[in-house]
Structures are given as structure tokens and as C-alpha cells.
Amino acid sequence: MPDRSFPPNIKGTLPFGEHRTWYRVTGDLGAGRPPLVVVHGGPGSTHDYLLNLAALAEEGWPVVHYDQLGNGGSSHLTDRGADFWTVELFLAELDNLLTRLGIADDYVLFGQSWGGMLAAKHASVQPKGLRGLVVANSPASYPLWLREMKVLREDLPGGVNDTLLRLEATGDTQGHEYFEAMRQFYTKHVCRLDPWPRDFMASFMEIYNDPTVYYTMNGPSEFHVIGTLRDWSVEDCLSGIAVPTLILSGRHDEATPATVRPFAELIPDNRWVVFESSSHLPHLEEPERFLAVMTEYLGSLAGSTV
Template sequence: MHPAPSAKGTVPFGEYRTWYRVTGDLNSGKPALVVVHGGPGSTHDYLLSLSRFAASGWPVVHYDQLGNGGSTHLPEKGADFWTPRLFLDQLDALLRELGIADNYVLFGQSWGGLLATQHAAARPSGLRGLVVANSPASYPLWLQEMKVLRDQLPPGVNEVLLRHEAAGTTDSPEYEAALMPFYEKHVCRIKPWPRDFLASIMELNNDPTVYSVMNGPSEFHVIGTLRDWGVVDSCPDVSVPTLLISGRHDEATPVTVQPYADLIPDVRWEILEESSHMPHLEEPERFNEVMETFLHGLL
């Protein structure tokens, strides 16, 4: 069970609403740990275990990005609306509305790591540290490495995937079934999948607008608006201490993470040996240890 929230609700983001959840005391004196989830188009649920850091005095803020979960859904909006800038502006608005823009740490997971890096590159005065977890530095790098991982799938699997991708039938049950060997090896290696992870998958399936527009039909068939996007050029502008986290079996392979390590000035990188894309669920004790060490070092 996760700790009960100390507050939750929605705050305005222009004409829309952002759902948030706070665990702990935002006035504790320690920076708030703001959790930026992946997708794009997922929800906060699969990262709820990070609420445990409230027990060490770090107030933890989860929120749902626009278009999913408890935040405003906009299924009628098209590709010109769903941009990285939209989600950066939503994050800025959340920090202001919660009164934590002068003292916070960002934790960005997967797509959330790219967002958090772009935010950090603007050098906001209240940012104390950055955690980039399981994140590629660019989608062109991601696609390059997806081909490597796909070629390692069991015989025949990639052929099924390629056939449906070429035909535009990625909504077929056969395509969905063929995805599973990849997801079980490179996304989450726990069987059965944890309830928090399943909750986010269900939310994404309930409204796939953001994921389908920005990403595409699957993790490794990125044909959406993000296909040419990345934050490699922003990495040198990150001026706060930065922790990189990835899993040895991660779909975000070392090649996709390397630019962060090469270009962010104050950076350390921890690879969790028994994890793929969800180390906080797959190796929670080691993950928590790495996080606690990093957070303590920010004080």
C-alpha cells in the first residue's frame, strides 16, 4: 500500500485542469519531488511507489499530464495541439499553482525524462536537482535502438510486427499479441505485471489520443509527432546535479541514454542490473537506495 495523500485535487492550466496528488508536507523545508510520468499519454499511477520518499521528509507531487487520467481530456484535439511545449507549460503552471516553483526536484521517467531535461535546460531558479529515469535523449536514437532490440526477438515475432506495421493494421489482436515478448523483456520483467503499471495501461487505453498522436501504435513504431524530437542539444544547459537511472534490459538502451551522460555537466549514471524500463517496480530496494543517496546529496 502507498502512503495516503496529504492533498489532491485539480489546479487550473489555462482553460483546462491538471490533476495532482501530494504526499507529505509541501512546507517541510525540503524540496518537493515532482514526478513527471511517461507515455506520452500515460498517467501517474505506475509511479505511485515514489510517494515513499515522503517518509524521509521529501514531499512528493504526482500529476497527470493533459489528456489523460484525472486531468482534462481533449480527444478532439489534433497533432498541432499536442506538443512538448504544451506539456512544459503545464508543468510550469503546476509548479506555480502549488507554490513550489522556488524549491523542487524533478523526476522524469521515460518521455517524462525528456520533458524534465528540457525544463531544466531553461535553468529555472527553484530547481535543485534532476532525475532522468529510463529516458532516451532523442526519438531518432530510440528508433535506431528499437531496430536492434526487435532483431533479437524470438523467431517470427518481428516479421508479424513488420507485416502489420506495413499494412496499417497495428490494431489487430495478432499485432497486440506479438508485442508481448518485447514488453516482457524490455518494459517490465515482473510477472504478473504490478497493479500500478496495469492501472496506467488501462488509463492509456481508455483515451489513447495523446499516445497515438505523439508516439504511434507501439513503443517501437514511433510514427507520431515526436519521431524527430529530442533534447540532446539542451543537455549542456542543464546546470543542476543530475542522476541518470536505467535498467540493464531497458528499452531505453545505453546508446539512447549516453548523450545525457556525455553532455550534462554534473551527472552520474546508475544502471540497475535486474531491471528493464521500470526499475522502481523491478528492483525497488536498489532503486530507493540510489534515489535516497542522490536526494541526500542535494541538501
């Protein structure tokens, strides 16, 4: 997947209650194959860092990206509190997107990080139109995630975790010192490319420009989860997923094997692929292999979806 642009066939916003959800479609939704709907991470990130999945449209699979409410091109609601930003809100937004695009009867979901948990929760109620599910670099449980974050943090180079702990104890997580210490973790377990790709930087800066959702539901960093999701898990619903599921993770991923394993143990029909040279973003870190794995998986669905 070379670094090139993939112009959308259509883009715009869709009404979601009183608000708007931004979306873009690459490829032809009427071409016969189910579209791949891409659910980004965060919560509070944007579609940008996943934009190169649009290359799959060249393989005959239409690709739908969207920005979840509160970020990117969708409605920003900086005055809303924790009671507004809920898992149920984002599940309802996904349902609304599928319905308004007219694809609710035939689609595949790709969920990355938090988006993988959201997509798994959606899939667990066995929607009739869902043909397949990809869970990419996602933990099945935030309590598991937090346990593993402690292990990864303690393995950072000398003094970095001590700095993080000191600043977190005082609540000083917005300054330059915390950012620089945080970046030590990110370059090891989130994106190992140097420099960081443009699309990843775009999403990173979107969170920085409006951190409302990220800070409320997650916290100040990937590894200091003190938001409303800190006790959330999808482990209890995974056995209800009834479609072929592809699980992806990186060898150096912040989503460690312990956090991913429940998907493999509890989803009845699944395959788990590990990207040996990647951390949290294999689609950017190993793009050619990623495209091959995704194309093979989507092709395996063709007999029952075309």
C-alpha cells in the first residue's frame, strides 16, 4: 500500500439526531460486494490514520470511513459531560450510519483499537446484514489493558516511567515534560515508524485540538486510562459473534497478547494474525502484508456475500 491519496467517490455528513456524522466512501457502494466500514480508535480520534485502507477499494471492496461524533468533521460538542459520551451513543451512531447509507443489510466491519471493541459489541447482537468482522489491535477489556500497561511502562528506558508516575500523581499531564515521556511509550508500542506518517499525525493532532471525548472516556494518554471506560469490557458478549472474524495485532503492540487473547478464545469462528514488525498500526507499519491479509480475508467472505 504505497503512500498515495485515495479520492473518495462521495463524502459529506449525515444527520444523527441533532448532530452530524462526517463520512467518506471510496469505491462504488452499488458494485455488488459488501462495503468495509472502518471504525476508528480513540475514543476521540478520527478516520485519518486509517485512510490507507481505502486501497481495498481497488481490490473491489468499497470502503466507508467516518469520524465518530465529537471529532474530525463530525459535530464537536465540547460542553457535553461524561453522561453524554457513552458506548451506547457510539453504537447508535454506527447503526445510524449504516442505515442512512443504505448498507445495513450487507456490510463488513473493521474496528481498530477502541473501534475494535465497539465493532465487537455491535457484532455480538448478530445484526442480519453483518458478513464479517475485523478486530485490529484491540483489547477485549480495559482492566486487562491497564494491567498490561503497567508491565509495558515498567519496561521503558530508565527513569521514563518514574517521570510519568510523578506527573500523573500531580495531575500535570498536559505539559511538555509529560508529552516527551509519553512519546517514549508511543514510539515503542503505538507507531515504530520514524518519522510518524502524515495520516497518523493528522489524527494525533485532531485529538490534541479537541480532546473532549478522549480525555472523558480514556484519559490523558494510551496508558493512563482514568476515564469512563476504565472498567469496560466486551468479554461477556464475544461468544455471541456469529460471523467469521479476523483478529490482528502487532508483535510490539500496546494491545499485548494477553489483552487480545479473549477474542481468540471466545469468538467461535476466528483467525488471529500477528504482524512481527509492527506495534499498534500494522496497516501503516507493514502496509503490503496488511493489504495481502485483508484481501485474503475479504476474499474468503466472497462466497457468502457476493
